[in-house]
Amino acid sequence: MTCGIVYDPSYLAHEQSSSHPERRERLSYSLDQLEEEGIFDLPQIKLFLPKPATRDDVLLVHTPEYLKFLEDASINGGIIDSDTYIPRNLIHDALLAAGGAITGADAVLNQEVTNSFVLARPPGHHAGRSHGAGFCYLNNVAIMVRHLQRRGLRRIMILDWDAHHGNGTEEIFYDDPSVLFCSVHQYPFYPGSGRFEDIGIGDGKGYNVNLPIPAGSSDRVYKYLLEEMIIPLADEYMPDAIAISAGQDNHFTDPLTGLALTARGYAELMKEMCILADSICHGRIIAVLEGGYSMEGGLPYTNLGLIAAMAGLDLSAIREPEIYQNLLKESISEDAFPQVVKMISELKKKLAAHWYFIQRY
Amino acid sequence: MFAGIDIGDTNTDIAIIDSQISTYKVPNNEGLNNALKKISPGGRLAISTSQALNEIITGHPADIRTINIPGPGLVYPDAVKGAVSHRGDIIEPIDPEEIKKIMKGQYAKAVAIAGKFSVRNDILEKQVYDIVSHFYSDEQISISSTIGALNFPARIHTTKLNAKIKRKVASLIKKIHKVNPDFYFVTSTGGLISPARVLDNPMLLYHSSPATVANGAYYLSKNDNCLVIDIGGTTTELVPLKNGKPIYETIIIDGLKTLIQAVSATGIPFGGDSCIRTELCPFRAGSSRSFGGSEPTLTDALNVMGARIGDFERSEILDRTSAENAIHKYLDTVASAVRDYQPEILIGTGYLAHYLLSDIAERSNTVGIVPEHAASANAVGAAVSKVSLEVYIHVDTERKRMTLNGMAYPYKETKDDEHLIAYATELVREIAMNEGAPEEDVEDIKVLYFSSFDVVRGWRVSAKITDMILAVAPGISVEAL
Ligand SMILES: [Zn+2]
Numbered sequence: 001m002t003c004g005i006v007y008d009p010s011y012l013a014h015e016q017s018s019s020h021p022e023r024r025e026r027l028s029y030s031l032d033q034l035e036e037e038g039i040f041d042l043p044q045i046k047l048f049l050p051k052p053a054t055r056d057d058v059l060l061v062h063t064p065e066y067l068k069f070l071e072d073a074s075i076n077g078g079i080i081d082s083d084t085y086i087p088r089n090l091i092h093d094a095l096l097a098a099g100g101a102i103t104g105a106d107a108v109l110n111q112e113v114t115n116s117f118v119l120a121r122p123p124g125h126h127a128g129r130s131h132g133a134g135f136c137y138l139n140n141v142a143i144m145v146r147h148l149q150r151r152g153l154r155r156i157m158i159l160d161w162d163a164h165h166g167n168g169t170e171e172i173f174y175d176d177p178s179v180l181f182c183s184v185h186q187y188p189f190y191p192g193s194g195r196f197e198d199i200g201i202g203d204g205k206g207y208n209v210n211l212p213i214p215a216g217s218s219d220r221v222y223k224y225l226l227e228e229m230i231i232p233l234a235d236e237y238m239p240d241a242i243a244i245s246a247g248q249d250n251h252f253t254d255p256l257t258g259l260a261l262t263a264r265g266y267a268e269l270m271k272e273m274c275i276l277a278d279s280i281c282h283g284r285i286i287a288v289l290e291g292g293y294s295m296e297g298g299l300p301y302t303n304l305g306l307i308a309a310m311a312g313l314d315l316s317a318i319r320e321p322e323i324y325q326n327l328l329k330e331s332i333s334e335d336a337f338p339q340v341v342k343m344i345s346e347l348k349k350k351l352a353a354h355w356y357f358i359q360r361y
Numbered sequence: 362m363f364a365g366i367d368i369g370d371t372n373t374d375i376a377i378i379d380s381q382i383s384t385y386k387v388p389n390n391e392g393l394n395n396a397l398k399k400i401s402p403g404g405r406l407a408i409s410t411s412q413a414l415n416e417i418i419t420g421h422p423a424d425i426r427t428i429n430i431p432g433p434g435l436v437y438p439d440a441v442k443g444a445v446s447h448r449g450d451i452i453e454p455i456d457p458e459e460i461k462k463i464m465k466g467q468y469a470k471a472v473a474i475a476g477k478f479s480v481r482n483d484i485l486e487k488q489v490y491d492i493v494s495h496f497y498s499d500e501q502i503s504i505s506s507t508i509g510a511l512n513f514p515a516r517i518h519t520t521k522l523n524a525k526i527k528r529k530v531a532s533l534i535k536k537i538h539k540v541n542p543d544f545y546f547v548t549s550t551g552g553l554i555s556p557a558r559v560l561d562n563p564m565l566l567y568h569s570s571p572a573t574v575a576n577g578a579y580y581l582s583k584n585d586n587c588l589v590i591d592i593g594g595t596t597t598e599l600v601p602l603k604n605g606k607p608i609y610e611t612i613i614i615d616g617l618k619t620l621i622q623a624v625s626a627t628g629i630p631f632g633g634d635s636c637i638r639t640e641l642c643p644f645r646a647g648s649s650r651s652f653g654g655s656e657p658t659l660t661d662a663l664n665v666m667g668a669r670i671g672d673f674e675r676s677e678i679l680d681r682t683s684a685e686n687a688i689h690k691y692l693d694t695v696a697s698a699v700r701d702y703q704p705e706i707l708i709g710t711g712y713l714a715h716y717l718l719s720d721i722a723e724r725s726n727t728v729g730i731v732p733e734h735a736a737s738a739n740a741v742g743a744a745v746s747k748v749s750l751e752v753y754i755h756v757d758t759e760r761k762r763m764t765l766n767g768m769a770y771p772y773k774e775t776k777d778d779e780h781l782i783a784y785a786t787e788l789v790r791e792i793a794m795n796e797g798a799p800e801e802d803v804e805d806i807k808v809l810y811f812s813s814f815d816v817v818r819g820w821r822v823s824a825k826i827t828d829m830i831l832a833v834a835p836g837i838s839v840e841a842l
Contacts, residue, residue, distance in 0.1 A: 012814070019817045028826070029813050032447040036478055037435050038514035039616050263433075272832055300447060301433055314436040321433055321452040 001274070001283065001312035004107040005039075006048045006100045007031075011121050016085045021256060021293045022051045022135040027119060033223040033300035034307070042312035046113050050100030050120070050247040053143060057102060058095070060146035061139055061172055066130040070094065070137060080140035088222035090122075094137040097122055101144035104286045105232050108241070109151055112222065115285040115310045116244070119303070123290040125166035126191060134191060135162065140174045141245050141288050145179060148241055148286075154178060157239035159231060159273070160185070161222075162247020162290040163257040164192030165210070169245065175204040180329045184225055186250075186259050187212030196347040199354075206354025209233060211341050211347070215258030216333020219265030221340050222250075228344055232357040234276055242277050244270075248292030248302040252331035253324060256293045263298070267305030267318045274310060285310065286339055295326050362404030363841055365398060365547075366410075367573055367737075371594030371634055371648070372712075374740035375399055376577075378841065384737035386712070388652075395592035405797075407743040410533060411569040414526050418614065420565055423525045426469035428493070429517060430455065431484050437517070441489070443474025445702040448826075449481030449755070457487055464496040472497055473519040476480045480767040481755055483507075500531040506767030507561035509753035510620050516613035519619045522769055523563050530563040545797075549623035550609055551576045551742070552749025552835030554638040555796045560767075567612060570625035570739060571600045572835070577606040577742025578708045581732035588704035590695070590721065590729075591739070592711035594634040595645045597695055599627040601702055606836065607625055622751075627698055631691050631715045633660040637679065641687040650675040662687045663716050670716075685746035692717070696724035706730065710738035747838035748798035751809070752789050752831045756781060759816055759824030765789070781827060782808060789831045801839035807832050 012024040023091075034040070040047055044250050071091050072078075078086035097120035104116035124141055126134035130163055145156045156175070160166035160183040170193070173179040177200075185194050202207035211225055234242070249264070250259040261269075270287075276286045287306065292299050305318040352358045363378040368389070373396045375385040383476045387396045392674040399580040400406055417423075432444025439462070443455035472493050479486045482507035493502055503523035505516040536557040537544055545553035548565040551572030559566060571590070572799035578589040579602060589600040600607055608625040611618060630643035648654035650661050651671035664676035686745060699707065701723060707729035709718030714731045722729030732742055756763045761772040770788060786806045793803045813827035 009812075018822055019816050019820045021817075023817060024814050025817060029447045032511065033434065036447070036511045036513050038512045038618075041512070041514065296446070296448065306433055308435060316435045317431065317434060317440075319433045321446065323452055 001044055001115070001310070002044050002113045003307060004046050004048050004104060004113035005307065006050050006104045006116060006118040006120070008049050008096065008100070009122055010093070010096055011119060014087070014090070016087055022122060025173070025295050026292065026299060027062050027121065029296055029300045030303040033284055033304050037304060039307060042311065043298060044313065045307070047106070048103050048107055048116070050118070052092070052095040053099035053102055053138070057143055057147060058098065058191065059201035060140060060150065061129065061142045063130040066137060068109065070132070073293070075316055084132055084135055086137070088226065090106045092147045094122060096120070097222070098138045098140045098143045101140040101286065101288045102147050104288070105144050107150050108284050108286055113278070114283040116287070116308055117310055118286070118288040120289055122166070122249070123343065124288070125160055125162060125290050126164070126168045126172040128168040133168065135291070136168060139172060141243050142169050144286060144288065146254045146292050149152050149178065155180070155237060155239045156241055157234055157237055157242055158182065158243045158245065160245035160247070161247040161250065161269070162245055163254065163259050164190055164291060166245055170208060173204065174200055174208055175202040177203045177207045180207045180209070180233065181237065182209040182211065182230060183235060184211040184222070186215055186257055189257070196343055197350060199350055206351060212343065213259070214333065214336045216331065217336040217340065218261055218332045219262055219268070222261055222265060222269055223342065223345075224337070226269065229347075231272070231276055233355065235278060236355060236357050238280055240272065241281055244273065244285060244287040245290045246287040246306060247290035248294075248299055251292070251294050251298035251302055252296040252328050253297035253320070254292065260328065260333070261314040262328065263301035263305045263320055264315065264318050266302045267309045267315045270306045270309035271315065285300070319350070363744040364400045364404050364406045365409070365573070365740040366406070367409040367570065367594060367739035368393065369739070369742055370645070371572070374737040376734070376737050376740035378741070378744050382734050382741065384491060384734050386737065394540060395810065397537065400541065402544040406539065407547055407553050407746055408544060408741065409569045409573045409739065409743045410566055411549070412752070414529065414566055415568060417526050417529055418522055423471070424469045425471050425473055425521050425524050426463075426467055427473045427475065427517060427521055428460065428463065428489055430479070430489070431513070432477050432691060434477065437513070442672035443485045444474065445476055445478040445482050445485055447478055447481065448669055448757060448760060448802070449478065449764070450780065451482065451484060455485055457492055460489055460492045464493060465585065471503070471515070471527065472503040473503050473520040473524040475513065475520045477504040477505070477513045480509055480511060483767050500528045504526055508620050509766035512618070512620060512781050513800065515618045515620045518614070518617045518619060519564055522614060522619065526563050527560065530559060530566065534559070545748070546744045547573050547746055547751070548662045548835070549612070549621060550749065550835045551607065551624060551746055553746050554748070558796065563621060568623050571598050572607065572624040573708055573739040573742035573746070574598060575600050575602060575624050575742065576746050576837055577738035577740070578710050578732070579603070579605050580741055580745045580841070581738055582708045582730060584706060584708055584730070587706045587708050588699060588702050589708045589710060590699070590714070590718065592713040592717060593632045595630070595632045597629040597632055598628070599698055599702065600624060601704070609642060629661065629695055629696060629698055633658065635659050637662060637683060637687045641690045650678060659687060659691055663713070692720050692724055695721050699725040699727070708732065710735045712736040738743050745837045747802045747836060748793050748796050748833065750793050750833045751837035752791060752792070754785050754829045754831060756827040757824065758826070778811070778813060778827070782811070782829070785829065785831055789833065793833050798833070799838070799840050803833055804814070805834070807834055
């Protein structure tokens with residue numbers, strides 16, 4: 001298994017302001033960790049430099065008016081919402097992030113690597129067709145998915161495991177059965193959307209699967225969701241590729257969210273997804289970084305764990321330093337698991353008409 | 362006075378430069394002490410030792426025990442407890458009993474200790490070192506932090522190689538100190554380094570001959586863009602120069618990356634001592650007949666064709682056709698490698714350059730020059746090199762920590778990047794001058810890399826972290842020009 005890493009030092013350039021949580025420090029320690037582990041010298045790893053997305057690429061997803069707005073606001077700066085400013089020159093960084101996702105997808109499609117991980121900033125999954133939100137400007141994953149389809153792939157599954165609901169991506173594909181959008185997120189939480197009842201409309205009905213989970217959800221919850229919903233959905237949908245909106249803000253040390261996934265949990269989740277992808281779509285996975293704000297205790301270990309899983313490396317030493325053990329115990333809620341089991345049984349009733357694997361039982 | 366010594370595969374070359382250049386050749390079997398005695402004390406002495414070390418480094422694997430402190434992350438062999446974070450904090454302690462247990466009943470020849478992120482804080486490596494030093498002498502233990510750069514697997518590998526050669530380097534230092542107490546070694550990039558600093562990272566001496574040849578050929582010919590052809594006893598090295606400088610590359614040994622840079626060169630396995638058995642062979646079977654050996658060599662072939670090298674009558678055991686064929690094979694092999702570089706001009710060095718360079722140049726459609734003293738260009742290169750340093754610097758304003766090549770230095774508040782670079786530059790200059798570099802050689806300290814970012818906690822910038830690489834580039838000392 002070879003894993004492509006898409007990265008360019010320019011991915012550190014974007015900052016809304018020096019104290020904003022979505023800042024270059026997010027990647028700095030992770031890159032130190034990757035460099036110290038000698039990741040880029042491994043035969044299982046190939047480094048790719050991102051090419052910026054073109055206007056045509058962006059217009060596969062976003063409206064011309066919105067793109068024009070971003071371009072204009074990038075000249076003198078602007079504002080989208082209270083969390084999302086447009087710093088000068090934003091469009092350059094946003095196009096490089098979206099282009100990185102495309103670079104990662106091309107590397108997989110051209111069979112240069114089995115899968116790829118795009119360490120892009122700024123993130124994208126809150127950006128809809130005609131608006132940005134929540135630190136996001138262009139929807140990197142959505143643009144990449146449309147690019148895959150432009151290159152001939154028919155069905156794409158998106159797994160969005162960022163702690164926040166991927167409302168932008170949901171909006172873009174809500175009526176589209178050629179994209180199965182599946183989001184695991186803390187609920188209730190920002191941005192407020194992501195109820196399990198929202199299953200798509202029109203032809204897309206049944207192809208939008210929200211998996212809202214309560215604060216305190218641990219590795220066990222994610223493993224359950226994987227086995228109970230995500231793998232069966234993928235097995236039945238038979239996508240040509242799997243896109244992952246890889247937000248690392250589910251980690252128990254994340255200061256902005258309340259979930260309790262560990263670095264090893266992330267790595268095992270990715271390992272399962274790689275096994276799944278191997279069995280249904282030639283291993284094709286393109287993972288794109290979304291959120292994740294635990295700069296020191298989380299991101300270096302989760303990012304390394306994900307890459308190690310995608311490259312087929314030994315995961316047995318993927319963990320946080322022991323000093324975080326108490327915090328982990330405090331972060332896990334015992335109530336979360338039964339609530340999730342209940343949610344899944346409700347969700348299955350909602351989706352039963354659309355999925356054979358649910359009807360069987 | 363500048364003196365340079367190059368210990369080659371057959372001969373030791375000596376160059377002494379004061380108002381004029383004098384060069385000597387001493388066969389290795391006469392011993393290093395004889396060579397050292399030719400140099401009067403008082404001047405600066407630089408020694409290139411690559412040949413002696415190369416054999417140990419690339420030779421059969423020695424029994425080296427590695428102790429790795431990886432902490433969280435990927436899986437490494439020989440791991441023990443303990444962890445340092447990317448910030449340089451000790452986040453998990455070592456277990457002294459675990460180390461003692463490993464050491465008891467340990468028969469390895471040397472021990473290599475490497476910790477992840479030890480370049481940000483070397484305390485854990487030092488703690489392990491202290492325990493290991495109850496069982497092994499300092500000359501048998503190497504640690505990784507002084508290598509300076511991030512890349513744990515490459516540091517593990519480099520530390521292991523350091524442990525393998527440290528004892529030999531230490532004994533060489535003692536031997537030379539007895540005759541000449543004040544000397545430098547030449548590194549693989551062609552810079553000078555003090556014996557004390559060499560012991561922190563002995564691999565810096567690996568394969569220094571292309572570097573000394575590059576410096577020597579440039580000094581003797583003042584040719585900025587050329588291909589240097591150094592014809593030695595067992596190999597011929599091609600070393601390209603661009604704008605007066607060689608090209609550097611990372612050394613790979615046993616298929617693994619090290620953190621050592623060396624001057625890029627193409628080695629051809631033929632030289633003056635290559636023996637002739639039906640045809641020219643890529644190995645040495647003793648000296649040339651004209652220097653008392655038993656089998657004829659490329660040098661003997663040149664004598665048969667009219668040269669008068671050494672006791673040339675002894676060469677005549679070889680018939681003319683075989684001699685001609687051997688020389689043709691040599692010229693064809695070298696010329697074909699030369700053509701790959703498409704050089705404008707060839708500079709020949711080594712003791713056979715006078716006899717072979719014009720034919721090589723003709724066969725590769727270029728022109729060749731053999732400068733005066735070319736026969737000992739490597740020793741000249743050693744003599745004229747300058748002290749060089751490459752320093753990896755990490756600064757954390759919250760932890761008030763500053764490390765230079767893994768070693769803690771006094772932290773100082775600085776108001777901006779420029780101020781910080783100025784402070785770091787001063788420290789690097791001091792290190793170089795303490796090693797005896799003249800002021801003119803350390804005026805130009807280059808910033809090879811600079812990156813810094815803000816640490817934000819609670820929506821406030823609470824600190825700044827900076828990584829940089831500063832260097833006193835290798836090359837020719839201003840004093841020698
Ligand atoms: Zn998020």
